[in-house]
Amino acid sequence: MGRGRAPCCDKTQVKRGPWSPAEDLRLITFIQKFGHENWRALPKQAGLLRCGKSCRLRWINYLRPDVKRGNFTxxxxxxxxxxxxxxxxxxxxxxxxxxxxxxxxxxxxxxxxxxxxxxxxxxxxxxxxxxxxxxxxxxxxxxxxxxxxxxxxxxxxxxxxxxxxxxxxxxxxxxxxxxxxxxxxxxxxxxxHDHDHDHHAQVKKEPLKEVTSSFSVSSYDSIGSNSSQIVEVSKPGDDHDHQENYMDLMLLDYDVNTMEVNQPDDEVIPLEADFDFWDMLDNLCPFQPNNNHGHDHHQVHCHSSSFEEEHSREIENKKWFRYLENELGLEATAKENDDGDENLQELVAKDHDVKESFQCDIEEEARVGVQEFDPCLTTTTYCPMWPSLPKKSPI
DNA sequence: AAGAGGGCCAACCGCAACTTA
DNA sequence: GTAAGTTGCGGTTGGCCCTCT
Incomplete structure (x- = not known):
């Protein structure tokens, strides 16, 4: 002790203002994986140039999967x-x-x-x-x-x-x-009565320990199927309000060559080429074409399964993808791709190929902690708002 | 068409409460 | 018991967007 009270964050070192999709994605991915035991340490661990407070606020008010959006009834x-x-x-x-x-x-x-x-x-x-x-x-x-x-x-x-x-x-x-x-x-x-607990604190985990070993989704089957330890993300058919935020995150279509997010209207949001981050994402990607990553340790996360299971998962993935597209009003995009399933699979495969080359040991990462953030890898360009988050209509 | 004004909302700020050492 | 550290809360603000003139 005796160090004096540290400021909440070094204001000169943190980014302020609206959150970019890349930051959102990074935050949500990190929390999905490790929870948010320590908000103050989280930005550094997650590689975010934000103060912990800002991360907390963003998560609570916007990124939590159970945040209900839309007009008040x-x-x-x-x-x-x-x-x-x-x-x-x-x-x-x-x-x-x-x-x-x-x-x-x-x-x-x-x-x-x-x-x-x-x-x-x-x-x-x-x-x-x-x-x-x-x-x-x-x-x-x-x-x-x-x-x-x-x-x-x-x-x-x-x-x-x-x-x-x-x-x-x-x-x-x-x-x-x-x-x-x-x-x-x-x-x-x-x-x-009955409401004394903090309704915000829903994902409190051991830091840097993987929260959801089974969250390495190869299909949405595992999403939301875990205990209270994980953030719930529901499947098609569940309350869609609760899904919107996470769906937006998962559905961002990024260009595998440029590591940029393509918005539906063809605007391009640069995403940082932080390969560790993409490696993490790999374990969360809802439509992984196969489990064969060529790395043994991934078998731990992506349970090997029979061909039938894999096939049915693929079908479910497609359904999920379609469902998300519908939810986000991207039917047009879907139609363009409507030669469809082949294109989707192609895309996914391409995506996977690129990301595969940046695989690293997630478990090792979880054990030693997320690697230090390298600011050089982060662009400062940001999109003021999620491209596809539905804006509330005026009351 | 353009600019002024107001509505709206995400994010910031500062303080209080709580926890930890 | 106390001071430092962290989190939560409520007030406020900056800036985008829409409507009106």
Whole structure:
């Protein structure tokens, strides 16, 4: 000890701003493989020029497979409104009641939509109230009218005062001191029940120990079939919302010669030619044409199987590929390739051939730790956004 | 067609809480 | 018990995109 508190990261050494697909891919691959025991160390181990905090945020808010994307449903909005009434700006608590939604997302939706909606509702209610009071003022005493007016005022303010760290002054709770405090505590207790665990912390593993030996997918069979130790990635037919992010990652079609990602619209995103990284990816690639990597140790990951099994896996891979294409709206691309299965197989084989030449011992890597990141191997070019991540339509 | 303005959202910042040595 | 280290949380902001004029 006695070193003084280290800064969260060396700001001059880290990259900031939007994440590139390459970075996303690197992060997700690393977490799939090793988990995220130590966010601070993760960027270095994963070869990312980001601070740990940034990695964590990116994972939690965007890359987790169980992140639900798309517009909030009416029910979700209702829930947020209710919970905000009870809990105030405790976004993470609120998020724990909305599976797949992140605190950041909820906060955004509250600040951009719900707050306004409620404020307009309240102002309408307040003006109605005002009118009714003004009409009744002649028939009631001045003291009683002033007290009711102030209470209505406080109720509308309370909802809007989201700047407070813990805003418990919900309309029901205001002005009822002790009772309201009990009410609030009970409410909190009830709400927190069963949700006390951190909903974010779902992939906590031993660092640099392979998390999923069976995750070296030669088909999607093994994806998501493991215990809670691994990030779940579902198959076709499962809740597709939960798949979108990971699918995007897996589906990026990269040019095996240039190591660049081809976007559907033919834009090209350079991906770093970090061969260790691609080696890792090899073990995650959902459509590996065969298991014969020419390296004995790979047999450990890619269980050898009968010809029939392999064939059926190939078929499943194709299905999976098609499914992903559909999900991503890449049918056109698929059609172009519709001579199809042959082209796909060709592509996959080509892909595999190139990557095969960069194979290294994954197990060894897992044992000694991921090799030091060489910044020279990383391009600084980035794409501001995933090429195919569906943007939410305005509410 | 262009630029101004506002909405939206991903990411950053700083602090608090928690954990570890 | 205490200080350092790490993680989590909530507030804020930068910049893209869409709409309006």
């Amino acid at each position: 009416k029910e979700e909005e209702e829930t947020i409104i209710k919970l905000h009434k009870a809990l105030g700006n405790r976004w993470s608590k609120i998020a724990s009641h909305l599976p797949g939604r992140t605190d950041n997302e909820i906060k955004n939706v509250w600040n951009t939509h719900l707050k306004k909606r409620i404020s307009s509702k309240n102002s309408t209610a307040a003006s109605d109230d005002q009118i009714s009071k003004e009409s009744s003022i002649t028939s009631s005493s001045p003291s009683s009218s002033s007290s009711s007016s102030s209470s209505s005022l406080s109720s509308s303010n309370s909802v809007l005062s989201s700047g407070n760290k813990h805003n418990f002054e919900s309309p029901e709770l205001v002005g009822n001191d002790i009772q309201s405090d009990h009410h609030r505590k009970d409410l909190e207790k009830n709400i927190d």
